Amino acid sequence: MNFAETDEQKELRKAVKALAESYGRDYMRAEAKAGKHADALWREAGRLGFLGVNLPEEFGGGGAGIYELSLVLEELSAAGCPLLMMVVSPAICGTIIARYGTREQQEQWLPSIADGSKIMAFAITEPDAGSNSHQITTTGQADPEGGYILNGRKVFISGVDNADAIMVVGRTSSAEGYLRPALFIVPTDAPGLQWQPIEMELNATERQFMVFLDDVKLPADAIVGGEDANLAQLFAGLNPERIMVAALSIGIGRYALARATSYMKERTVWGTPIGAHQGLAHPLAAAAIEIELARLMMQKAAWLVDSGDDRAAGEAANMAKYAAAEASVKAVDQSVHSLGGNGLTVEYGLGSLINVARVSRIAPVSREMILNFVAQQTLGLPRSY
Incomplete structure (x- = not known):
């Protein structure tokens, strides 16, 4: 590399x-x-x-x-x-x-x-499944007239109101009676598809929604990759998702640090720029180091995806997402603190990033689930759940 x-x-x-x-x-x-x-x-x-x-x-x-x-x-x-x-x-x-x-x-x-x-929006999370994708209950039953009839519920789905279609993670029934994972493309104007906004404490241009699928009729060609979307197919999208969330987090951290350092060069107390005080300078320097370390892991994960090594990319993408989220939260928090009261004013645009940065610790997969993954897959420890 x-x-x-x-x-x-x-x-x-x-x-x-x-x-x-x-x-x-x-x-x-x-x-x-x-x-x-x-x-x-x-x-x-x-x-x-x-x-x-x-x-x-x-x-x-x-x-x-x-x-x-x-x-x-x-x-x-x-x-x-x-x-x-x-x-x-x-x-x-x-x-x-x-x-x-x-x-x-x-x-x-x-x-x-x-x-x-x-x-195109993407819908995987369900109210009763959470992080356990094995508990997904959204199901496409074979339609006697051809195609599928899709039923289910999804939650915390981004941007549905501005999307032309949703890629829905669901299941289909096998001849043996068990449910197989499947990916359905559902147009947002499909009869039986409805959504309801979730009020969030976030200042963002993308809103979150509950999605309801009630007897949504889909043609046979609505399925991507066949009736059995194995984990490799699903993670072909989820590994890039984690990398992109890392990129967003790193960018937000960079934005916050740039605003804070600019302020600290200009803000003078007793004749000295406050950026000269190590009590303020050192925490920002540490935050910058953590942002750069996270970026290196993100670059490694992206390189592995682009090289076709999906297995190694899964580990690296999860690590990158974890590291970037933690670094971003720290960078934003320290930047706000460095500006004092100004850190929470609209003029400096940092206060609104507190919640935005924290989202990446929770979604699309929580930091705890990433730690579970690393404990089991990287360290070889016993499964904890």
């Missing part, structure tokens, strides 16, 4: 940074306050090829990898413009369709996911 980015990757960073800074944190705050979705930024990012940089060129993408897509989200977030649906639409859904979808599914969805003209 080469730690030096290519000239193309450096230029991509520069171009994304320029776009994000032309919008900035104030734009995102205003969009969220108005209940909007940052559509102008999303469309522009799609037009410039940033949203589909990881998707195949033959379907309108950039032909690069998750490394480049994570780079895009990191730079957007570092400028105060985190786009959560990048984690979902191109990273999870786009990757799964590119690897396992039929030619027709690829032609139908990938070009529009790449250019941002269509958005």
